[in-house]
Amino acid sequence: MRIVEIVILATALAFAAWQIYRFFTRGPKCSSCAGCPLNCSSRREG
Amino acid sequence: MLGRTNLEGDWGMGPIELALAGNPNTGKTCIFNNLTGARQNVGNWPGVTVEKKEGTIPFQGRSVKLVDLPGAYSLSSFSEDEAVARQYLVNNSANAVINVVDSCNLRRNLYLTLQMMEAGANVVIALNMMDEACRSCINIDVEKLAALFGVPVVPTVAAKGQGMQEVVQAAVDRATGPRRPFKIEYGPALEKPLAELEKSIRSTAGLDKKYPSNRWLALKVLEEDEGVIEEVKEVAGGRAILARAERARAALAQKGVKADSVLIAKRYEYIDSLVAQCASEACSTGNVLSDKIDKVATHRLFGIPVFFVVMWLLFEFTFRLSGPFITLVEDGFSRLGAWLAIALPGMNASGLFTSFVVDGLVAGLGTVMGIVPVLVTLFLGITLLEDSGYMARIAYIMDKPMRVMGLNGKAFIPFLLGFGCNVPAIMSTRTLESKRDRLLAIIANPFISCTARLPVYILFASAFFPAQKMPVVMSLYFIGLALAIITVKVFSKVVPEEKDEVFLIELPPYRLPALKGVVTSLWEKISDFLKRVSTVILAAVIAVWALSSLPYGVEYASxxxxxxxxxxxxxxxxxxxxxxxxxxxxxxxxxxxxxxxxVSTLGVVYKAGEGGLGAALAADFTPLSAFSFMTMTLLYAPCIATIATIRSETKSWKWTLIALVYGFGVAWLLSVLVHQVGSIFS
Structure with missing residues (x-):
């Protein structure tokens, strides 16, 4: 397997692991602001 | 801990804190967005904001902090969102409060204004929706109102951004000036006990000067404000003051005077005399159209059928408009997958890497992206409904059926929000005053079909029910709603009943949604979805592909x-x-x-990148098992974020677990029922 493929696959797996870790550790945050009545700090400003 | 009013008002060139306060649905968040450039969610229905939000305004080289508070009708705290506003205002944290007032409902809106002024707040009135007041022929003498009230009054039209700088200028001027005491005379019957209570408070070290003013505390104690009474009880000498207030109330009652009623009546008397001097009555042509629509939309017999028709139109609009675009996106990804399946090996890519790109990325993400056209049209429809003012009508007409089930119409608002996302919907149950109602609404909410479930319905309905796509999808929404209502009924037998909550909801006039607002809201919703695709959905696609490829050497997705x-x-x-x-x-x-x-997982494990997923599904599903699977997806478990929200809002692992086990049990039973009963007829 070419080195480029290994790098891409490893990066993808690391990205997935990081995203899933972040998903489980960032607490009870919603994933979408659509229709949200809350003014939480994660909402973008400006 | 409550703060102390800064009566000196010496703020020099330091940071200034302004707050936006007012009745629900008066346009506070719209002003907040205009001034700070933020994109808070706004809607033409009460309860859009349930937490306070902070932002900054660059103003003449100064740092001005702006706090957007949830709407409140008075400073007597009932629900959690109102308590947020009240606590902040009573703390007097803001140097000035921009009180956003609906020009068409001066009398009711000024009640909160009066209470804030009594609490010592530096108030500036933003007389909002002046264009609607003009349309209703309401003439308001702004200068006279300012002179009579003794506060600056600035006419604004927040939806069009008019009067924004003027209102900030007035608030900054007010913030940097001295605070002016404000007092209403409540008549000799009440002034005497109030003076005695003030005297007692002055001699109680823990209470003297702790609240905005001793008179304010005396008023609150006399009118039996639950929040204040709880705090006073904790202070040494506080119970003696409460006992004195109790005696005063008893003495007044003997004379036929009910203290809290007199206080409210006197405040309205003050407001009425003021409004009579500076505002004309609305002409009969006022909100004639709104009233005419409401005669049908909120009719006790036709209201619910109209709601069903509106929902049907929403889905009809969504499916008709998005249909051709779905085919376009799906075909695009299908062709891309087929091309890459040939091109990558041609470039000497390994089988594993080709599988990663074609079976993983293209199949997984392509299947999800196919839903974007539906989401755009559905979100557009929902945004139009939100801005039109119809949402408040839905809560109103649902009051009766909800009461039969053990809740009131206010609890239907979290259900409506749940059609978007269950997380904010569960959080919005904070607007419910009763803890029991909150718990019932939280447990039932995951059954409401959020937009994230729509891709599953679209996929299966298109593959197995192409001719009846819309009725099938709509039926799932109604199954979810019906089960949510039944769940409320079931759990209302288990959770002890509290005193019945009165349901009051303001029905705002119907408004034509503003183009800018619709586009902003639509973009917000779509960009949120795309953000999810590029984060958690992409991560799941990669993880599922990896788990379908391991252990090394095994046939992919076997x-x-x-x-x-x-x-x-x-x-x-x-x-x-x-x-x-x-x-x-x-x-x-x-x-x-x-x-x-x-959907993305099905795309990956069925290798949808090399052909259509619909055709691949036909190998494992029949129309009946497809409907059973959709029922399971609708009900089986909320997503992780919703589970975490149930835990944080109920503060109970027990209820979180009950909600999960109950949800899965219902999902399993119903999908088994669908398949078994369906098998008899098919």
Whole structure:
């Protein structure tokens, strides 16, 4: 397997692991602001 | 801990804090967005904001902090969102409060103004929706109102951005000036006990000067404000003051005077005299159109059928408009997958890498992206409904059926929000005053079909019910809603009843949605979805592809893969429901991360990158088992974020677990029922 493929696959797996870790550790945050009545700090400003 | 009013008002060139306060649905968040450039969610219905939000305004080289408060009708705290506003205002944290007032409802709105002024707040009135007042022929003498009230009054039209700088200028001027005491005379019957209470408060070290003013505290104690009474009880000498207030109330009652009623009546008397001097009555042509529409939309017999028709129109609009675009996106990804399946090996890419790109990325993400046209049209429809003012009518007409089930119409608002996302919907139950109602609304909410579940319905309905796509999808929404209402009824038998809550909801006039607002809101919703695709959904796609490819050397997406082995172990529990195949099971497992992942997972494990997913599904599903699977997806478990929200809002692992076990039990029973009963007829 070419080195480029290994790098891409490893990066993808690391990205997935990081995203899933972040998903489980960032607490009870919603994933979408659509229709949200809350003014939480994660909402973008400006 | 309550703060002390800064009566000196010496703020020099330091930071200034301004707050936006007012009745629900007066345009506070719209002003906040205009001034700070933020994109808070706004809507033409009460309860859009339930937490306070902070932003900054660059103003003449100064740092001005702006706090947007949830709407409140008075400073007597009832629900959690109102308590947020009241606590902040009573603390007097702001140097000035911009009181956003609906020009068409001066009398009711000024009640809060009066209470804030009594609490010592530096008030500036933003007389909002002046254009609507003009349309209703309401003439307001702004200068006279300012002179009579003794506060600056600035006319504004927040939806069009008019009067924004003027209102900030007035608030900054007010913030940097001295605070002016404000007092209403409540008549000799009440002034005497008030003076005695003030005297007692002055001599109680823990209470003297602790609240905005001693008179304010005396008023609150006399009118039995629950929040204040709880705080006073904790202070040394506080109970003696409460006892004195109790005696005063008893003495007044003997004379036929009810203290809290007199206080309210006197405040309205003050407001009425003021409004009579500076505002004309609305002409009869005022909100004639709104009234005419409401005669049908809120009719006790036709209201609910009209609601169903509106929902039908929403889905009809969504499916008709998005249909051709779905085909376009799906075909695009299908062609891309087919091309890459040939092109990559041609470039000497390994089989594993080709599988990653074609079976993983293209199949997984392509299946999810196919839903974007539906979401755009559905979100557009929802945004138009939100801005029109119809949402408040839905809550109103649902009051009766909800009461039969053990809740009131206010609890229907979280259900409506749940059609978007269950997380904010569960958080919005904070607007409910009763803890019991909150718990019932939280447990029932995951049954409401959020938009993340729509991709699953679209996929299966298109594949197995192409001619009846819309009725099938709509039926799932109604099954979810019906089960949510039944759940309320079931749990209302278990959770002890509290005193009945009165349901009051303001029905705002119908408004034509503003183009800018619709576009901003639509973009917000779509960009949120795309953000999910590029984060958690992409991560799940990669994880499912990896689990379907391991252990190394195994045939991709076979029963022998890791995903296949684990799912094959669980799959038999779905035998009676008609979809005991491991691919469906792995999709349900990963779907707990986020419901769109059900579709992307199916795309990955069915190798949809090289052909259509619909055709691949036909090998494992019949129309009946497809409907049973959709029912399971609708009900089986909320996503992780919703589970965490149930835990944080109920503050109970017990109720979180009950909600999960109950949800899965109902989902399993119903999908088994669908398949078994359906099998008899098919």
């Amino acid at each position: 029963r022998e893969s890791l995903a296949g082995q684990v799912s094959s172990f669980i799959a038999p529990i779905f035998t009676w429901a008609g979809f005991a195949n491991w691919r469906a099971t792995v999709a349900l497992i990963f779907g707990v991360l986020a419901k769109e992942v059900v």
